[in-house]
Structure formats: structure tokens, C-alpha cells
Amino acid sequence: MMLLFDLGNSRAKWATWSAGSYAQTGSVDPCGPGWELQLQQQLHGIAAPERVLVASVGSLQVLTAVHDMTSSRWDQEPIQLEPEAMRCGVRSAYAEPAQMGVDRWLAMLAAWNRFQSPVCVFDIGTAVTADVVAADGRHLGGLIAPGIALSQSMLQTKTAGIRHANPEAGVTLGQSTGACVANGCLLSVAGMLRMALELMERQCGPGGVPVATGGDAERVLPFLPDSCAHIPSLVFDGMLLAARDK
Structure with missing residues (x-):
């Protein structure tokens, strides 16, 4: 065990x-x-x-x-476990691989080894990351932004008169400032991830697989393509892969 x-x-x-x-x-x-x-x-x-x-x-x-x-x-x-220049067929795009968050690295290892095709890996938590790995295992780069809760917190902290609210049902146009902020922060994350998918298709062609993990993945999944695989254990899966020969 x-x-x-x-x-x-x-x-x-x-x-x-x-x-x-x-x-x-x-x-x-x-x-x-x-x-x-x-x-x-x-x-x-x-x-x-x-x-x-x-x-x-x-x-x-x-x-x-x-x-x-x-x-x-x-x-x-x-x-x-630490990020590396190459492991399990995936090659980091970073000139200094150690500067990448190890959770991103492990999620990429797991997703690419599972699908063996271009993948766009979303880790949706405190921060939101999107990383594209080509069919040959080359990490092409990624995007990072504040997560849903962190974005709301930043607005509430830095702006007067904004109170916390949950997204309204169906995530429509908000009818209170709190709802506008909640809906906007959720949709800003979804929009970034959909843009990441467009970037993957531009560089890798059609047929890439979106893969989501992280604590807020279920909140964003309704705004992503139906083909998006939701794998809560993705980082753990990557840990098992990375540790095979350690």
C-alpha cells in the first residue's frame, strides 16, 4: 500500500x-x-x-x-515529487522546470499518458491553470488565473460595497452587485478555459481532449464541451506515474 x-x-x-x-x-x-x-x-x-x-x-x-x-x-x-524537464513521455516547456507547480506537472503526466493525444489540462481550484500537451508529449505552455473564490475575494477586498453572493441559477445576468460579481467570476474562468481549447486546436489541430480536475471543476464543467473528461484523482494519478522508477 x-x-x-x-x-x-x-x-x-x-x-x-x-x-x-x-x-x-x-x-x-x-x-x-x-x-x-x-x-x-x-x-x-x-x-x-x-x-x-x-x-x-x-x-x-x-x-x-x-x-x-x-x-x-x-x-x-x-x-x-518535483517537476522535471521530462518524465513519463512529457517534456516541460519551462526553461526552468522547477519553477512550475508540481500539481500542474503531475496532472499533465497523468492526462497525456491516459489519452496519448493532445490534451488541455484544467486544474480548477484556488488558482486556475490550463496546460496544453501535444500528441508527442511536448508541453506547449499554459495559462494561470485566480480561481473563482479568489477572484470574488479580491473584488470584495479591493472594492467598497460588494458583498459575497453565490452564482444565480443558470448563471444569467445578475440582478444585484453580488450576483453580478459571482456570475462574472465563474464565467471569466470558463471563458479562459474555452480560450485555452481554441489555442490547443490552433497548435495541435482538432481532436484534442480537455481534462478537468480540482475542487471547483464541477462548477465550471457545465460551461465546457461535453467531451471534457472530469478526473478528480488526476494529481494522484500523476504521482503514481512519476514515482514508478524512484
Whole structure:
């Protein structure tokens, strides 16, 4: 059995991998009070893993806490995965591959290896990323923007008189400032992702596969093509691929 940790900015997720499937999963808010105790409680009763894999774009404090927890509980030194110039057939477009968020990198590895065709990988969470990988595994580049909640928060913080509101049913033209902001932030994300698909088609031709993951993916999926594959485990899938020969 392997224990996997995907440590993000707003969620610290974990999963166990055994006999070809994810046996147990959980998550905590690493910014919330008592998150370490919550994580320990979720992991209670889990047998000692053969390997512990960690992918982190969160704070060093959270990474250190998870490292200490696994080391003390199971005497298991975690393997920390990092972005690379090339892995599993995918070649990074970055001149300095280490500057890419490891979650983006792992999601690309998983998506391209799964479909073996041009893919546009959407990770829709605190930030929203879109990355295009060509049929031959070349990462052609990507886009990054604030996520839905972060965009709303920025407007509420920097602009007077704007209150939080959820998108109205059907995401139509808002009839209050809060609804206008909520609908606009959601549709701005959807618009960026649809533009990323156009860029993929320009460079790769038709037939590319859009792939979505991340905590807010379900909110955006209605505005994406029906062909968009929703794979919540995409980063975990990439971790398993990247760790095969480590």
C-alpha cells in the first residue's frame, strides 16, 4: 500500500493506493484551526505504508508537519515529487522546470499518458491553470488565473460595497452587485478555459481532449464541451506515474 499526499493552498488531500485502486481518501483545510489533529484522526488505523509520496504547492509549514507526522507514525521518509524537464513521455516547456507547480506537472503526466493525444489540462481550484500537451508529449505552455473564490475575494477586498453572493441559477445576468460579481467570476474562468481549447486546436489541430480536475471543476464543467473528461484523482494519478522508477 502507498500513501499519497497532495498539499495545496486551500486543501491538503490524501489517498491510499492498494491493489490497483484508491482504497481510502480524505482532506483537511491546512489553513484551519486544528488541521493537524484532524489529519491525524483521518489517518488513524491506516496500516504502515510501503511508500509515502508527497506533492506540495502549499506552505513549508504544512509540508514539514506532514513529513514529521509520517516519519514519527510509521518511520517512513516521504518521497517528495518535483517537476522535471521530462518524465513519463512529457517534456516541460519551462526553461526552468522547477519553477512550475508540481500539481500542474503531475496532472499533465497523468492526462497525456491516459489519452496519448493532445490534451488541455484544467486544474480548477484556488488558482486556475490550463496546460496544453501535444500528441508527442511536448508541453506547449499554459495559462494561470485566480480561481473563482479568489477572484470574488479580491473584488470584495479591493472594492467598497460588494458583498459575497453565490452564482444565480443558470448563471444569467445578475440582478444585484453580488450576483453580478459571482456570475462574472465563474464565467471569466470558463471563458479562459474555452480560450485555452481554441489555442490547443490552433497548435495541435482538432481532436484534442480537455481534462478537468480540482475542487471547483464541477462548477465550471457545465460551461465546457461535453467531451471534457472530469478526473478528480488526476494529481494522484500523476504521482503514481512519476514515482514508478524512484
